[in-house]
Amino acid sequence: MIKCVKCNEVDAIAKAGIVRGKQRYHCEHCDYYFTLPLVDAAAEKTPTRKHQTTIIDIARTLQVSKSTVSRALRGHADINPQTRQAILELAKELDYQPNLLAYGLAKNVSLTIGIIVPEFINSFFPYVIIGAQEIANPRGYHILICQSNESHAIEIENTKVLMASRVDGILASLTGETPDVEHFRKFEKAGIPVVYFNRVCDNVNASKVIVDDYEGAFKGVEHLIENGCSKIAHIAGPPNLMISKNRLQGYVNALKKHNLTVDESLIVRTNLTTKSATDCARHLFSMADRPDAVFCLNDPAAISAMLVAKELKIKIPDDVAFVGFSDEPAAALMEPGLTTLAQPTNEIGKTAIGLLFDQMNASRETFEHVTKILQTKLIVRKSSLHGVTKI
Amino acid sequence: MIKCVKCNEVDAIAKAGIVRGKQRYHCEHCDYYFTLPLVDAAAEKTPTRKHQTTIIDIARTLQVSKSTVSRALRGHADINPQTRQAILELAKELDYQPNLLAYGLAKNVSLTIGIIVPEFINSFFPYVIIGAQEIANPRGYHILICQSNESHAIEIENTKVLMASRVDGILASLTGETPDVEHFRKFEKAGIPVVYFNRVCDNVNASKVIVDDYEGAFKGVEHLIENGCSKIAHIAGPPNLMISKNRLQGYVNALKKHNLTVDESLIVRTNLTTKSATDCARHLFSMADRPDAVFCLNDPAAISAMLVAKELKIKIPDDVAFVGFSDEPAAALMEPGLTTLAQPTNEIGKTAIGLLFDQMNASRETFEHVTKILQTKLIVRKSSLHGVTKI
DNA sequence: ACCGGTTCCGAAAGCGTTCCCGATAGATCA
DNA sequence: TGATCTATCGGGAACGCTTTCGGAACCGGT
Missing domain, CATH: 3.40.50.2300 (Response regulator)
Incomplete structure (x- = not known):
């Protein structure tokens, strides 16, 4: 029970944020602010998440620097084969998985491709997504699927999520409501390529994959x-x-x-x-x-x-x-x-992500958008x- | 054209890695290694990715510290309402999206839930996924979908990807081949909760959502x-x-x-x-x-x-x-x-991710696994x- | 014996956040 | 009139990784 340090009131105490590791309270009775230590901080915040092995753990047990471990793991030159061997073995033993968040932050990539589809209940989009995954996964990329549910508003929300996730590229199929692709402009500004497939607007300057x-x-x-x-x-x-x-x-x-x-x-x-x-x-x-x-x-x-x-x-x-x-x-x-x-469908997915990778690897100046038209039967x-x- | 600095050969020059910012070459004619500066580094590596607005950009233009910006954006106390207002406005104007990679690294979370399904061509799993998304998205989480394609080997690979992505929790439906859930043990060790749904093994100590x-x-x-x-x-x-x-x-x-x-x-x-x-x-x-x-x-x-x-x-x-x-x-x-x-289906997804969130928020010691059995019709x-x- | 070159490695900066602490100026209290 | 509080903010470490740079040790050739 928290008592106001001023008026000893107990019922009219409201929490007013946490400041410097201490809980701040406000007595609504005497309108007085005061802070108390968070005695039960451990009970309130439960950091149940444990430590996962990092590059530094490996470095410490092998008595080398983390640079060396990074070099070994990334297959760089400039490392003694024996050192590399030892590091790789320990990494395997510890089932080390690099922290992709840290990797992405350092390299300014995320190794993920965003894909926006209107729905995936019918089989069309799932098949396309599978085609895309078959190309992306072997290259170390994974796919973040966003569903716009045929809603323009949700589609805009999706673009924000993908922006925040710092995806390296985007595959998009528009909703029936989408009047323009203004909400995709930010990707262009940020240099993140977008390839549209199946559902495209006209007057969009981007690569596209459609059927005839x-x-x-x-x-x-x-x-x-x-x-x-x-x-x-x-x-x-x-x-x-x-x-x-x-x-x-x-x-x-x-x-x-x-x-x-x-x-x-x-x-x-x-x-x-x-x-x-x-x-x-x-x-x-x-x-x-x-x-x-x-x-x-x-x-x-x-x-x-x-x-x-x-x-x-x-x-x-x-x-x-x-x-x-x-x-x-x-x-x-x-x-x-x-x-x-x-x-x-499978080819649509593969072609689209192929174009995306092309654009990701190309220099901005020399790159030209292409539209691939596949055949129907x-x-x-x-x-x-x-x-x-x-x- | 690269000439060997020893024998002047031009055709038998192979690249041999980049060392200290310089390209290393190997003349296969006279078997001589040499390095040359990367004059055309910009042309070879095309950092086509541009800068996206960060918390620091906002801090600089508003002449405050990044801590203050962070406080404003995160809705913390300890900030002047006017300062907060100015920061929020500028953030909106610049269409600032927080870098989730950096956020995740700092907070040791990823705000993503991994979901492993055997396939998503039939409608069952898509409906479950949609149900899960309906709960997860409003909470700021997004979902990384992995498809095991009914293959135990791919399922193992999926667990590694999700581990590397540092997902905060996992929903899994096993393949017909999966003999045990050994490959999910690492999540348990790392304190990452797993909830199984639909396709579960017996003798698994975890929360489950199944139908009768x-x-x-x-x-x-x-x-x-x-x-x-x-x-x-x-x-x-x-x-x-x-x-x-x-x-x-x-x-x-x-x-x-x-x-x-x-x-x-x-x-x-x-x-x-x-x-x-x-x-x-x-x-x-x-x-x-x-x-x-x-x-x-x-x-x-x-x-x-x-x-x-x-x-x-x-x-x-x-x-x-x-x-x-x-x-x-x-x-x-x-x-x-x-x-x-x-x-x-929808309820299965919602229930499963509900159990997942329960477990994510619970303290490890007090948490008890539950099995929810839903009804068929x-x-x-x-x-x-x-x-x-x-x- | 000296020197240029090579091989291997460690130190440290930086990526964009969060968050803990300490600092400051003003307000309030005795 | 100090002394204590409060409101607000900045500094800086930390997260785990990459990458650059510099340096030590060693090599062979003259």
């Missing part, structure tokens, strides 16, 4: 037309993303090529949430003159739409055919299987075979 | 029996994992309760890969007296098995009924839908309704 969305969409829609669909709707994505624009353009041009009219009322936009995609589908299927096919921005949207169709007892593909984008594993499991455009399943059963 | 696997399996198998199945096979998991044992036991006891014989030949083991699960299914369906139901360790295995059944034109659920475990989103999309036992879909269409 235009051509993929074109192939997908043309495939629907060839299967006898003539009234093809499109569930498009948010207008800020290039994938939305390019896939929409592919859709439009495929229609035009085959002399089908482009009906604006058949183009609806999802904000990439399940609910939004479901709403889009409901809207399309409630139209008086229902479309006979839907080309969807991505597989999750297509799956949501197919579920709506099933619920409404609309036959797939006889009444409405579907084509998605990405070849999620679930696309193959649906009944009927969802026709979709496969993306080389049409995977035909039953969902799109509109004419087959009809004929 | 026994009861879930029991419910699932009993459900099959109630639907008229009498020859129920089980695709079990690796014997090292508790989930395998408990789900197997639930399967066995459900059979016993209903006076069904436990046929060892109907119990096959998957190593948790798709291929292995597929092989298991093929084996079961090639038996002379084919089972009329399969209870599978988890949904990915169940889905693989269902695909084999479909390929063999075995009708689901009329010929063979299925029950899985986990309620993967794909389970609902299959045709017929996969009956399964839903796990509270049977989600009935068509895959298990064996008797319904038969009758």
Whole structure:
């Protein structure tokens, strides 16, 4: 029980910070400040964390300087092979793991790559991340995954975290809300390279890895037309993303090529949430003159739409055919299987982090941003075979 | 062009390390070592990374000491409100982000939690991770995800990385290969808490978060029996994992309760890969007296098995009924839908990291490990309704 | 015997924080 | 009018590592 040294009050004592290792109190009764030693400091703060072996521990037991230990561990020249051997052996015996925090502080690196994705529930981003890890891990880098949850605000928060973590480079795929990449400017200023993949804005001066969305969409829609669909709707994505624009353009041009009219009322936009995609589908299927096919921005949207169709007892593909984008594993499991455009997910991850490493190693002046465009592949399943059963 | 200072050779010059800021060369022609200053050091090493604002920058422009800046930023007492105000404003203006490496080094923490999962392609682990993040992020912690890829060797490697990163705590779900948790001992020695979830070994002295696997399996198998199945096979998991044992036991006891014989030949083991699960299914369906139901360790295995059944034109659920475990989103999309036992994934993540934080804040002596057992829920879909269409 | 060169190593600065201590000026009290 | 307190701040060590620099010991050649 703490008593006020002035008025002996015990109930109106509030803590007022810790100063010079002593607890400062404030008696709200007589408005008097006073300090008392932290007798139970050990009980309050429990430094349960123990010491982990450091370079200095090794140096001491081997009677050498820490410089020498560092040299041995880092494989530098300028060291006697026997000394090195002894140090390496002791390090192994003690299971020494260098403190990456200290290493990073000294070298001004962190050996981590930040990666910002909108979500990782669907398989697309996990596969990309795995591809990136397969390149990064052997090089001694690890990956800090941030999830923006399709929220621009969280994405901004993520950039701050990655900035504070002093990541050496960033892979980013934007949310459907992200209007610009202002919040990434700080990385540019700090000389930290950013490579965008999959979800990119236009007018961004950075390296990018995308797939040929235009051509993929074109192939997908043309495939629907060839299967006898003539009234093809499109569930498009948010207008800020290039994938939305390019896939929409592919859709439009495929229609035009085959002399089908482009009906604006058949183009609806999802904000990439399940609910939004479901709403889009409901809207399309409630139209008086229902479309006979839907080309969807991505597989999750297509799956949501197919579920709506099933619920409404609309036959797939006889009444409405579907084509998605990405070849999620679930696309193959649906009944009927969802026709979709496969993306080389693993290669996207590898290519993106490859570009990132290129930029990290390049000198700022000579480096030129590049955009790599990978190819999609049409995977035909039953969902799109509109004419087959009809004929 | 580098010339040998002895023989003037230019083509046989090899670099031999950098010593005292000078490049050391070796002429392989006359076997002579020599050093030359690094005239183009700037061009070779491109320190493209720029300076990021530090506490010292703020201190200098405001003519105060770095201690004062630190105090202001950390919200300590012992500082003039006006001084604090000025510092906070300048920090915001400069978009100051504290260097977490330096912070961690000074405080002997890293503000990161390591999480080791066998994979994150299926949705189970991503959902758990998201649950963990929802607790960790608001507390200022971020999460370093390591993927063991169902490999014990990689899992060991992961523990080293997390050790080097000086994570403050660990969430782990073991691989199907992991025989023991020896490689986690070092965390215990270092006073870094580990909480296991989902995939745990027995004889581990640590906090754990699991679901009631026994009861879930029991419910699932009993459900099959109630639907008229009498020859129920089980695709079990690796014997090292508790989930395998408990789900197997639930399967066995459900059979016993209903006076069904436990046929060892109907119990096959998957190593948790798709291929292995597929092989298991093929084996079961090639038996002379084919089972009329399969209870599978988890949904990915169940889905693989269902695909084999479909390929063999075995009708689901009329010929063979299925029950899985986990309620993967794909389970609902299959045709017929996969009956399964839903796990509270988000809650698992939240509970696990909650236990972790408890242990991080507790004093070593008083802390007691706890095991939290969460409940499963049977989600009935068509895959298990064996008797319904038969009758 | 001297000298240039090589080999190996230790000392020390620095990375950006935190935090403990001591210092100072002003306020308050007896 | 000292003496004690208070409010505020600066100095500097420490965290574990890298890296530069200088120096001692030793080598072979003249």
